[in-house]
Amino acid sequence: MEKTFSLTDKARGSRFRRYAALLTAAAVVCSLLGGCVGDGHSSHPDDDSNRLYVYNWGEYIDPDVIDEFEEETGYNVIYDVFETNEIMYPKIAADPSQYDVICPSDYMIAKMAESGLLGELDFDLMPNVKANIGEEFWEMSRDFDPENKYSVPYTWGTVGILYNTSLIDEEITSWDVLWDPGYNDEILMQDSVRDLFMVALKKLGYSMNTVNLEELEEAKNLLIEQKPLVQAYVVDEVRDKMVASESKLGVIYSGEAEFTREENPDMAYCIPEEGTNVWVDAWVVTKDSRHKKAAAAWIDFMSRGDIAYKNFEYIYYSTPNTAAQQYMDEEELENEVLFPDLSKHKNLEAYRYLGEDVERLYYNLWKEIKSA
Numbered sequence: 001m002e003k004t005f006s007l008t009d010k011a012r013g014s015r016f017r018r019y020a021a022l023l024t025a026a027a028v029v030c031s032l033l034g035g036c037v038g039d040g041h042s043s044h045p046d047d048d049s050n051r052l053y054v055y056n057w058g059e060y061i062d063p064d065v066i067d068e069f070e071e072e073t074g075y076n077v078i079y080d081v082f083e084t085n086e087i088m089y090p091k092i093a094a095d096p097s098q099y100d101v102i103c104p105s106d107y108m109i110a111k112m113a114e115s116g117l118l119g120e121l122d123f124d125l126m127p128n129v130k131a132n133i134g135e136e137f138w139e140m141s142r143d144f145d146p147e148n149k150y151s152v153p154y155t156w157g158t159v160g161i162l163y164n165t166s167l168i169d170e171e172i173t174s175w176d177v178l179w180d181p182g183y184n185d186e187i188l189m190q191d192s193v194r195d196l197f198m199v200a201l202k203k204l205g206y207s208m209n210t211v212n213l214e215e216l217e218e219a220k221n222l223l224i225e226q227k228p229l230v231q232a233y234v235v236d237e238v239r240d241k242m243v244a245s246e247s248k249l250g251v252i253y254s255g256e257a258e259f260t261r262e263e264n265p266d267m268a269y270c271i272p273e274e275g276t277n278v279w280v281d282a283w284v285v286t287k288d289s290r291h292k293k294a295a296a297a298w299i300d301f302m303s304r305g306d307i308a309y310k311n312f313e314y315i316y317y318s319t320p321n322t323a324a325q326q327y328m329d330e331e332e333l334e335n336e337v338l339f340p341d342l343s344k345h346k347n348l349e350a351y352r353y354l355g356e357d358v359e360r361l362y363y364n365l366w367k368e369i370k371s372a
Helices: 019-032 063-073 085-094 106-114 127-132 135-141 175-179 193-204 213-229 237-243 254-263 292-302 305-315 322-327 356-371
Strands: 051-057 076-082 151-164 187-190 230-234 249-253 267-270 278-285
Touching (some): 127 305, 127 322, 151 254, 175 249, 187 193, 187 213, 230 237, 237 249, 249 254, 292 305
Parallel strands (some): 051 076, 187 249
Antiparallel strands (some): 151 267
16 A cells, blocks of 8 residues: 655654554543544534643653643643644644644644744743743744744654664764665665655755755755665654664654664664754644633643653653753663754754745655656
8 A cells, every 4th residue: 555655744653652542542531521523623512611622643642641731720621633744734724713722843833823823822821831941942943933922842853863783883973874775675764755855955965944946856866866775665664663673774753763772772873964853843822722721721731840751751752841850860861862962963953834835846856756
């Protein structure tokens, strides 16, 4: 069965690690919470003043945290999940009032803001946000939210190369290794247009947000050249194949890399010297939210140090919350996969929303790679 190639989705497999179990649990939780609809809420009950409608990635929160929020605030959470930014967006565009708070990725936040789907945040209602979110993450967020008025960072991470040290003798430091004929049929690449082009563009020394057609054509040709060496273009299967030693190296997200390293201690992760994507997922409130006070309470609660730490332990992705560090042991704090010193790396970028015309250009170039 042919895969669907997502334009810009971040294929973070830990979100789906226990996805089947999550769906079963979600059905139970939804019944206890008064019912939730996976395809969105076309309308709200007449009296839902104490409700909060949340839309988040699958397996991207500790379920106990939702219970704690309800117990402490008295709000009744109606919680739905999505698998990609691209699935989420049209649902919100069709009816921005059906959810109150959402957790999109960086570039998608810019797209939603440009489309008029987001409401400005009232930080006076969220004291934990300003107190606990590290300043560097506000700076990072300005790439997609220039005035820091629509979003609050929730998680962050990098994209790099995972490799099996029991099968590879050399230390991996560059994207160049993904074009090494010595690893023919041992390379895994991400099944995502922007992520795929990011690797080639960084290898060539270009911005991963380029709109220059010549640079994009050069990257396309480089990826066509690489294609015979690639074992598969995959999503969360990178983790599974690497743990099973079915491949020697692959492009992966840092949280997934850490999970894989726990499963197999022979795994190593590197941020290539040419630079990479540093991504941020953040909480936003829809412009037509009917429960803005509850949404602010949710974001403030998620920004509390102890809660941020619980979510960090559950989902394997780095937290931008400085107050969470007091709950971490030395091993967690010194984990360079989850908490790299970004000042030691150059040419790090966040994805930017490039507009529909450029998105279409990227996708058409990717189709040429697939058909080559």
